[in-house]
Amino acid sequence: MATLMRMPEVLANATEAVIQTWLVSVGQEIAVGDPIAEIETDKAVVEYAAEMDGTVAELLAEPGVPIAVGDPIAKVTRIGEVDEPEDAESALAAAPRDPESAAPVLEDTDDPPQRVVTTMAAERRSAPAGNGHRLFATPLVRKLAGERGIDLTTVTGTGPGGRIVRRDLDRLPVTAPMENPTTPAPSQASSAEPERPYHDVPLSGMRRAIARRLTESKTTVPHFYVTADCRVDALLDLRRSVNAADTYKISVNDFVLKAVAGALVEVPEANVIFTGDAIRQFSGVDIAVAVAVEGGLLTPVVRDVDSLPLSGIATRVADLAERARAGKLKQQELEGGSFSVSNLGMYGVGSFSAILNPPHSGILAVGAAAQRPVVVDGALTVGTVMTVNLSADHRAIDGSVAAQWMSAFTRRIENPLTILI
Template sequence: MPVNILMPALSPTMEKGNLAKWLKKEGDAIKSGDIIAEIETDKATMEVEAVDEGILAKIVVPEGTADVAVNEIIGVIAAEGEDAKAVSTPAKAEAPKAEAPKAEPVKAEPAKVEAPKAEAKSAPTPQVTAESGINTGGKSVSGDRPFASPLARRLAKDAGIDLARVQGSGPHGRIVEKDIEAAKQGGAAKAAPASAPSAAPTAKPAAAPLAAGPSDEQTKKLFAPGSYEEIPHDGMRKTIARRLTEAKQTIPHFYVTLDCELDALLKLRAELNAAAPEKDGKPAYKLSVNDMVIKALALALRAVPDANVSWTDGAMLKHKHADVGVAVSIPGGLITPIVRDACHKTLSQISNEMKDMAARAKARKLKPEEYQGGTSAVSNLGMFGIKDFAAVINPPHATILAVGAGEQRAVVKGGQLAVATVMSVTLSTDHRAVDGALGAELLQAFKGYIEKPMAMLV
């Protein structure tokens, strides 16, 4: 029977997406692993991979369609031996409602008679693969097929690696490119541990609503007709607004600020850039102050492990690695690519990785595992001449470091007035997880690495 292709959920928070492009047309043969479409989320453009074989019989949602809900039917595959032309466009599937049995008339008797309670039988929920979004009618088309990105599948196939024996390090255990590379280097992939049964989700109490502000129409009436242009919010801007509103409503922010002298760091940076080897006629790396800030924060988190945490209602998550997100401005919004295990990477690795991710972020080509998660973040507005500011924490982080501009200021050294290049930084902390004293300790450790930068090279 025909198999429905559903709009996939490409991240845990995705509710809608734009069907940007079909890479197959009606009548094309499809093999397992083929990339059949491109989906745009609020953050990136992702590929949809087929897990079944057959003929693309119908394209239900044309390319260019915006705000397609997750699990909505976007196409139909005709199985082997079926006539693709005979496949009809499916209607929206709805779970059958349980019918209460009709009550039969009961004669009046002295004793109280209770009507039997109707037992509603829930219909089996169709399973949808995270990568392809193909409706399998309640049965997994892949059985125990590992959860891996399309790129990881192709790399594993080329290298002859069994994905079932690779342990994923991406979000929700997803196998990503670096897991395949690690399997290649190790000679044998690590066996993935059996996953524990997931507990039933617990309903969270709704947050108390804020006082209602003026409606859209009331706000528009405050301005003269024709004095403004109305620009509808896109998906990214809506997501940013929702997440930051939730952050300020649910996270008790606490702020600590201090000044760091940059002269030693600037001198070391210039020396390292001057000594950079050439590759294809260009320097192999060009370090920025922000690259060194990322490294210093990662080392500070390693030095103060109690601050490298995330808050949950049931427990504190104490992270084993310092994964530092970096706020990158892109057209229409902001995204935070993550430098994984930054404390163990060289400055040149961090620099080249950030340049690559920033370029792909602006083109909306980042994968979810490259911007989801992380243990802390850096937001740098120094290039705009901003002296200091306080950043909003981005869950699940418990901290974020706001970095201002380095500028020459008068300082006192040994009782004498001197001039130094000084940078102000403000650490925002989730006071539930990182209190004032712990935040100050983390910021002091960061200051130590900035003012004595040679420690970042050993």
């Protein structure tokens, strides 16, 4: 008897997702934890791992077609079993949803009680190209190609059977036509300046998700802010010494993450999230790190930062950032945590305030370290200073807790040997 594998809720509150690429084929044996598909949501592309052992009997979800969370995407049988044929009603119930295709039609045949399920989607997905050859592309790819002004006959597909998938388009430059390529002639009845030429860049799924989530955060979560200037001369000296003794380089951001974790351990009242019915306090420290990717931003989570050495933090952050930019993050790597860190110091930004990343109750915005005049023992001197801004959720964290946390963080940054202990 075959078991149905269903579309998971890849990200919180997602209602549908798309199989971008199947990583398995019919007849292949799989084990729990094996990657079986790359699933695309409006925020990211993640690997989906098998939750059962068995043999792939059938792939029900067509790559590129939106599938509702909970709908069947594949059949898996026990190793050595043969999948038994289903009746027409079961086959119809297991068929993947395709909002761009006509509704499935049951056609009676001359050999009752057998029936055949047909749709128009298959014909559209293999419509002939202008050169007479079949053009294999998913409906999502056709839609994106139209938005970006891409001629699919010039694209080489890397999906199964040469199918054109989204990643093939993402490798190409955007060439969407200008919406208003010409400047309208000024009206003699008006002295207003003529409208300047412009073009609209279609919103990607990721950009839509960022707009929706951050608008929700800023309008529904009561933010408040705490700022501190940290002397980092000693930290920079220690970093140079550490990097001189090791081939793997430690960044300032790695020190920041370790100091954030230490402060959350010292002030556990800040290591929380607001659930609506309670304030959930965590015993371990998991921190999300903002990673800029093409067309948006992802926040993979580094686990157990409080117990990791600096070298371990550096290794994990580098791995997560690399896979984030390649669209290879796994579902669980985008979930969890209570706190985020966003660092724009490498761009020369002196100071900024970040919007909370729900459901996290805190996000630290880190600016560039720069030389500034400072007063030491009543005398004016030059020191290297880094400005940090904490954005906090006032539903879960009070001002006094935020101040205690910032004090604990600053103390670690300005006395970096405590970070290594």
